[in-house]
Amino acid sequence: MGTTNIFCLPYAGGSATVLTDALTQKLNSSNYTAVPLELPGRGMRFGEECVLSTEDLFQAIEPLLSESTGQDESYYLLGHSMGGELLPHLYHKIIERGGTPPKGLIICGAEPPEHLALAETDEASLLKEMKKGGATSEEFFESPELVELFLPIVQADYLLLNSLVSQIPKQMDCELIIINGEDDAEALEHHEDWRNYTTAECRFFQVAGGHFFITENTETAAIINQHI
Template identity: 35%
Template sequence: MKLFCLPYAGGSANLYAAWRRRFQAGITCVPIELAGRGIRRRLSFYEGMNEAAEDVIEQLMSHAADGEPYALFGHSMGGMIAYEAAHLVHERRLPPPQLVIFSGRPAPHVVRSDADIHGQPDAEFMKRIEEMGATSAELFADSQLRAIFLPVLRADFRLVETYEYIPRLPLPYPFLVVAGTTERWSEEELEGWRLHTSAACRVMRLEGGHFYWNGNPEPITSLLMEELQQLRLHANIGWEGG
């Protein structure tokens, strides 16, 4: 069983480096690198969510060519990309995920209440990013690091803020929805994911805020390990998500 992981805004595949050591017994963590960062930093940033989903699908299918079952995990922006990618998988009748995990992200039909910030001047943009807790002031204080990460953050926030939800039939894949206990998203906004699958959907809270797994990934990796082991060992029985 492979677990493909998509990062949040401003993040890269390196976010999940520590996860690789935490999975065992047939579960392999495969971080997906998005365009414009890491080893793919020379590639242009995505112009829209569909382009991001297309790129992710290409990477998924290259890794899944061996026929091994897989699951898809996305945190925040990564969850939005995962949702669109899952629809492409279904529409094109590609090998389906055994489970899709949406972390720190409300259902896609939930209307954004935040003002757009991706087009604001650097000083105001960085201030808003720091207020969200998405990064530290030390990162922006370093001119070299700022030159690397600021364009990535701005491009990712543009991707999120220009996303337009398109109503479609529910996906036939089971969902697991995870958020922090002090996350801003309400129960109603998280439970809304049930409208987007015709299979099982489970909603859970783990201790912490929006970035609940930063600094201590053990609760989420243990949860995912348990869920994926059940899928791997009892594939013929089916996943019981409640």
């Protein structure tokens, strides 16, 4: 019997390998394998055109998902921030295409769909948001070359997020595991509303840290090891 795959979608501007690297430190390798769902424009797919819609998103990652979504093998989807916002839409896309739905969604640092608001996508607003998030080094902001290279990726991701504001997904039939940093007030404000998006169990966990808790400590992996 093989391990259960946990496919990971990143936060805006991020690489999925950042999540899988963080999880793999403490994930029980006998039971789980963290697999990056790398989006176009970053990591090994740097240089590819970024996606701007959920349809394009699904087409971009479908080849990697197809091995698990077309058979009875169980798997989970994990998303952090933007990745978490995308998971319900990805769930329904998988079902629409005749794939096997995930056993559960692990939603980290993400607001329920009805609480999403349109974000400003101009350069000044995006740089301000990135500084506030705290996941980007000061060296980035001090380098015009890096800003010119990577800011379009963040901008594309925010445009993708803006497209979700008018797309309230239907209920799902899989378990939801909601994980937030105890210092992430924005994500915690309405987190219990995630209950409305599944007919199955919805469980809530808080861990040490802020919005980027998933890279700040190993508690997310511990929750997976103990509770799924």
